[in-house]
Amino acid sequence: MKNAEVAKILLEIADLLEVKGVAWKPEAYRRAARTVEGLGEAIEDVYTKGGVKALKGISGVGESIAAKIEEYLKTGRVRELARLEKKAPKGVDELLHVPGVGPKKALVLAKKLNIAGLKGLEAAAKAGKVRLLAGFGKKSEEDILRGLEIVKKGKSRKLLGLALPLAREFAARLERLRSVEKAVPAGSVRRMKETVGDIDVLVLSRDAKKVMDFFTAMPEVQHVLARGGTRSSVVLKDGLQADVRVLEPNSFGAALQYFTGSKEHNVALRRRAIMKGFKLSEYGLFKGKKWVAGRAEEDIYRKLNLSYIPPELRENQGEIEAAVKGKLPKLVERGDIRGDLHMHSVWSDGVASIEEMARAAKQRGYEYIAMTDHSKSERIANGMDEKRLLRYLEEIERVERKVGIRILKGSEVDILPDGSLDYADSVLEKLDIVLAGVHSRFKSAEKEMTTRICAAVENRYVNVLVHPTGRIINQREGYAVDLDAVMAAAGKNKVALEIDAYPSRLDLTGENVRRAIESGCLIAIDTDSHAVEHLRSMELGVGQARRGWAEAKSVINTFPLRKLEKFLRKK
């Protein structure tokens, strides 16, 4: 599927046009990029089936963009992009990715300092050259240095939402080789950590050479870092590193355990092994020189008198102690989820209709969903005023009847700076479910933000506090807020805290989920979907819930509809 590649090209064109100071076009390209990325179908299939005409049928794609997509699919490049790149100062589009640097500043920096890309910018900022430029000062120089750190961090750790499908895809491809018995992703991907440094795939095979040949020749590979008899490392085109290891049957489980980590969990586990008179390594569990276990992970945990510890819990945060006592939680599973309570449509900033979203949800086997488009203050997202909201609710009822899935009438309502909500209570009263979230003034002081959020949580109509920390991975820190105070208020007021399963959000983190549940809160795992494709992210959210030791009974969207409705009616 080439959607992501096409979207990337369109975004690059948008950046370069923006630097040029061209009006409107950048937004048009970005809109098109977003739809293409969120398309339920491979863009190349759309083109093969219906040609340019079908491409133009994609919302946001017209004559010109359709032609560029066609050009890319046919030739693998877009001349217009090359032309723009040639004209712009070198590396200027890269500078745009630094938070705080927009098109104007990027152009000034690139031109006046004569720097190519982020490295040059860092050097110039560190040398104190940035502050001397007109329009810049000491503060903006510091902001740039801080922004560069964020960009760098983003380079080194990739989103689980990107790495997990890739790891699975690699494993699936390897398993198709005749000599391969099984191939399994390990590492932080397996632990469902929200960001990962690299992808590890472990392979059981009689023919290691064939596996090495196949793996290093995959089309995603940019270059081969190391290639050995049973182990190879490559760098993928998107910057992610991937390792593959071929193992013996007798050590496969031990290796899977070892390479799944975390490091801290492994250290604690090895310590326990020693205590029990064993030695644990990636090759197996040994008593003296004698091999005791290693074919399967389960055998190792059993021999150490532990119940099996699911990968998501392996952080040495008390899971080994709990496993000793047989007191591990029965973690929530993807199959427990009965619905998705945070979804957008074209009524605000989504790209699919309510009906398309509802059908997709039904197809996933959900019993119910909530449609929750933005409230009026969220202007950038085409938030709805009261009048449009009423029409929206009517449309939801119509689609509910037509599609045959329960659709809760909802809204993602802005929490205004004073802690009040973006709709009056008389409006909120008409909704089946009210999500409340902060979308402005992220930089408020902690005390202010805490008061603001707690006030919203106390509103009698609020059911879910969405993306409670506001962080966006690699882009934005969460806002300063006293989460314990928020959790206490949420628990008391029967407000569930959301795990926003959108790949770049995934807040709450596992750690915070655990805190929330311990302080008596319920959790909602939602995808915050803006396109049909996004519904897939549910498993990422479930992963974070599992990392937070959550059981199904703590997650409101595992409730049967009746029970959920009862919870929503609460106050």
Place this chain on the structure above:
DNA sequence: GCCGTTTTCGGCCCGACTGTTTTCAGTCG
């Protein structure tokens, strides 16, 4: 560049914040 129960041409979000200024430009969401 895209789009049309707004007009096939002329709109397209715009207010808040921040830092650099001395009344405002640039960035963000």
